[in-house]
Amino acid sequence: MTRILAIGAVLILASLPFWADRGVIFLGMEILVVVALAQAWNLPAGYGGLLSLGHHGFVGLGGYALYVLSRDLGMHVLVAIPLAGVVTAIFALFIAPILFRLREVYFAVGMWVAAEILRILVSRSDWLGGASGLPLSGARDLPRAWMGPSAYWMALTAAVGTTLLVWALMRSSFGLRLRALRDDEAAARAIGVKPHRVRLIVFVLSAGATGMAGATMFFSSLFISPLAAFDMGWIVTIVFVTLIGGLGRLSGPFLGAAFYFLLREGLADYGNWYLIALGAAAMAIMLVLPGGLASLSDRFTPSFTKTKEQP
Amino acid sequence: MLEVTGLKKAFGKLTVVDDVSTTVAGGEAMGIMGPNGAGKSTFFDLLAGATRADAGTVRLAGQDISTLPTEARVEQGLARAFQIPKPFASLSVREHLELAAVAGAGLGSNEARLEAETVMDRTGLADLANETGNGLRLLDRKRLELAKALATRPRVILLDEISGGLTEHEVHELIALVLDLKTPDLAILWIEHIAHALKEACDKIMMLHLGAKIIEDTPDAVTSDSRVRELYLGAANHA
Numbered sequence: 001m002t003r004i005l006a007i008g009a010v011l012i013l014a015s016l017p018f019w020a021d022r023g024v025i026f027l028g029m030e031i032l033v034v035v036a037l038a039q040a041w042n043l044p045a046g047y048g049g050l051l052s053l054g055h056h057g058f059v060g061l062g063g064y065a066l067y068v069l070s071r072d073l074g075m076h077v078l079v080a081i082p083l084a085g086v087v088t089a090i091f092a093l094f095i096a097p098i099l100f101r102l103r104e105v106y107f108a109v110g111m112w113v114a115a116e117i118l119r120i121l122v123s124r125s126d127w128l129g130g131a132s133g134l135p136l137s138g139a140r141d142l143p144r145a146w147m148g149p150s151a152y153w154m155a156l157t158a159a160v161g162t163t164l165l166v167w168a169l170m171r172s173s174f175g176l177r178l179r180a181l182r183d184d185e186a187a188a189r190a191i192g193v194k195p196h197r198v199r200l201i202v203f204v205l206s207a208g209a210t211g212m213a214g215a216t217m218f219f220s221s222l223f224i225s226p227l228a229a230f231d232m233g234w235i236v237t238i239v240f241v242t243l244i245g246g247l248g249r250l251s252g253p254f255l256g257a258a259f260y261f262l263l264r265e266g267l268a269d270y271g272n273w274y275l276i277a278l279g280a281a282a283m284a285i286m287l288v289l290p291g292g293l294a295s296l297s298d299r300f301t302p303s304f305t306k307t308k309e310q311p
Numbered sequence: 312m313l314e315v316t317g318l319k320k321a322f323g324k325l326t327v328v329d330d331v332s333t334t335v336a337g338g339e340a341m342g343i344m345g346p347n348g349a350g351k352s353t354f355f356d357l358l359a360g361a362t363r364a365d366a367g368t369v370r371l372a373g374q375d376i377s378t379l380p381t382e383a384r385v386e387q388g389l390a391r392a393f394q395i396p397k398p399f400a401s402l403s404v405r406e407h408l409e410l411a412a413v414a415g416a417g418l419g420s421n422e423a424r425l426e427a428e429t430v431m432d433r434t435g436l437a438d439l440a441n442e443t444g445n446g447l448r449l450l451d452r453k454r455l456e457l458a459k460a461l462a463t464r465p466r467v468i469l470l471d472e473i474s475g476g477l478t479e480h481e482v483h484e485l486i487a488l489v490l491d492l493k494t495p496d497l498a499i500l501w502i503e504h505i506a507h508a509l510k511e512a513c514d515k516i517m518m519l520h521l522g523a524k525i526i527e528d529t530p531d532a533v534t535s536d537s538r539v540r541e542l543y544l545g546a547a548n549h550a
C-alpha cells in the first residue's frame with residue numbers, strides 16, 4: 001500500500017514540468033535537491049552517528065566537477081551530473097583516512113575545516129576560474145526550454161535515488177551493522193562488526209549523493225563561484241531540515257524540507273526573517289518533539305516493534 | 312584450541328595481568344576464579360583484543376591472533392560475553408543475534424535468521440525476540456550477552472560472570488547449558504564466583520590473584536588448596 005502510494009507520488013512529481021510554470025519547476029527542483037542532501041546527510045549522521053559539518057564541501061565539489069567534466073572533457077551535462085557524484089565519492093574515499101582519525105565533535109569540525117580548505121583552494125585556482133567563478137560550458141547541450149525540466153528531473157532522480165539507497169541499506173544487514181555501531185561500538189566490534197569499513201561505506205555513499213545533488217543545483221544556475229558553491233548555508237539548511245524532520249528517519253528529510261520551504265516561501269516578503277522564524281521553530285520542535293516531525297506518527301500509531309511488558 | 316603464553320598487562324605501575332600462560336583444548340571448559348580486582352576481566356580483554364597486551368601471545372587453533380583487532384578475532388572464532396552487558400539500545404533481540412551471525416559467523420541472511428531462532432530457543436530468549444536492548448531486564452541482558460557470543464559460532468567462548476543475579480534454579484539451568492555447549496570444537500573459559508557452578512561445569516579451574524596465576528588444576532584440587540581457601544573461598548561461600 002505504502003509502495004503504491006510512493007510510486008504514485010513519484011509519477012505525479014515526474015509530470016510536474018508538463019503542467020507547472022517555470023517558477024514552480026525551479027522551486028520544485030530546489031526542494032528535491034534539499035531532500036536529496038538531507039537524506040544523504042542523514043545516512044551517516046542519523047543512522048551511523050557520524051556527524052559532519054562539512055557536507056557543503058561535497059556540494060561545491062560536485063558542482064565544480066560538473067563544470068570541469070563539461071568544459072575539459074566535453075561531456076554531456078546529463079552524463080556529467082551523475083559522474084560528478086562519482087568524483088565526489090572518490091574524493092571522500094581519499095580524505096576519509098585522515099578525517100576518520102578524528103572522533104565525534106572533532107570529526108564534525110574536521111569536516112568543516114576540510115570544506116573551508118576546498119573553498120580556499122578553488123578560489124585560488126585559475127584553472128577553476130578563481131574567486132570569480134566559471135560559466136557552464138555545456139549550457140548548449142540542451143535546448144533552452146528543456147534546461148529547467150531537466151534539472152528538475154535530475155533533482156527528482158537524486159531525491160528518489162538517495163531515499164531508495166537509504167531504505168535498501170537500512171533493510172539489509174548493513175543497516176544493522178550501522179545501528180549497532182551507533183549504539184555501542186565496543187559491543188558491535190565484539191560480535192565482528194568492522195567499524196572502519198562500515199563508516200567508510202556510508203561516508204563515501206553520502207558524499208557521492210551530496211556531490212550529485214550539488215551538481216544538479218549548479219547545473220540549473222549555469223554559473224558557479226566558490227562563494228555560492230561552498231556556502232555554509234548549505235550545511236545549515238541540511239542540518240535544520242534533518243533535525244526538524246527527524247534524525248535517522250526515512251521520512252525526516254521530506255517532512256523537514258516541507259516545513260523549511262513552507263516557512264521560507266511563506267515569509268518571503270519579510271526578507272531574512274524566515275531564518276529567525278526557522279531557528280525559533282527548530283528550537284520549539286526540538287523541545288517538544290526531540291525525534292523531529294517524523295516522531296509525530298509514533299504518537300498516533302501503535303508501534304509494532306514493541307512487545308508486551310515484562311511480567 | 313586456545314594457547315596463551317606469557318600474557319602481561321600493566322596500567323601505569325599497577326600490573327593487572329602478570330605473565331599468565333595456559334591452554335584450553337576443544338571440548339574443555341576452564342573456570343577462572345579470583346577475588347574482585349584480580350585481573351580476570353582484563354585477562355579476557357587481552358584475549359579478545361579489547362586491550363593491547365604489553366607482552367605475550369594468544370594462539371587460536373595454532374594461529375597467532377595477538378595482533379588482530381577485536382572484530383578479526385571474532386571472525387577467527389573468539390567470542391565474549393561481557394561482565395557488564397552491552398545490549399544495543401535500538402536493536403531487537405532477534406536483530407542482535409542476526410547481526411552476530413552475519414558479522415561474526417559470516418552467515419548469509421537466511422541462515423542468520425535460522426541461527427537467531429536456534430540461539431534464542433537455547434538461551435530462553437524466544438519470548439523476547441522483538442524487545443529492544445534498552446527494554447530488557449538485567450537477567451535478560453545477561454542472557455543476551457551469552458546468546459550474542461553463541462551466534463558468532465565461536466571456537467573459543469569467554470564467559471564473564473554471566474550468572475550474576477540468577478536464582479539457584481537458574482544457575483542450574485545455566486550449568487546445564489554450559490555442559491551442553493561442550494563439544495570437541497569449542498573451548499570454554501568461564502569467570503565465576505560461584506565455586507560449585509565451576510566445579511560442576513568445568514574440567515579445570517585457574518585461580519588468579521593480583522594478576523598472577525596461583526594455581527591451575529582440577530576443580531577438586533583447586534577448591535581444596537589451602538592458598539585458594541585462604542584467599543577466596545571463605546569469602547565467596549558467605550556470599
Ligand SMILES: Nc1ncnc2c1ncn2[C@@H]1O[C@H](COP(=O)(O)OP(=O)(O)O)[C@@H](O)[C@H]1O
Binds near residue numbers: 346347
Ligand atoms: N582501563 C583501566 N585502567 C586502569 N586500571 C584498570 C583498567 N581496567 C582495569 N583496571 C584495574 O585492573 C584491576 C583488575 O580489574 P579487572 O580485570 O576488572 O578485575 P576482575 O575482573 O578480576 O574483578 C583492578 O584493580 C582495576 O581497577
Ligand SMILES: [Mg+2]
Binds near residue numbers: 351352353394
Ligand atoms: Mg571482572
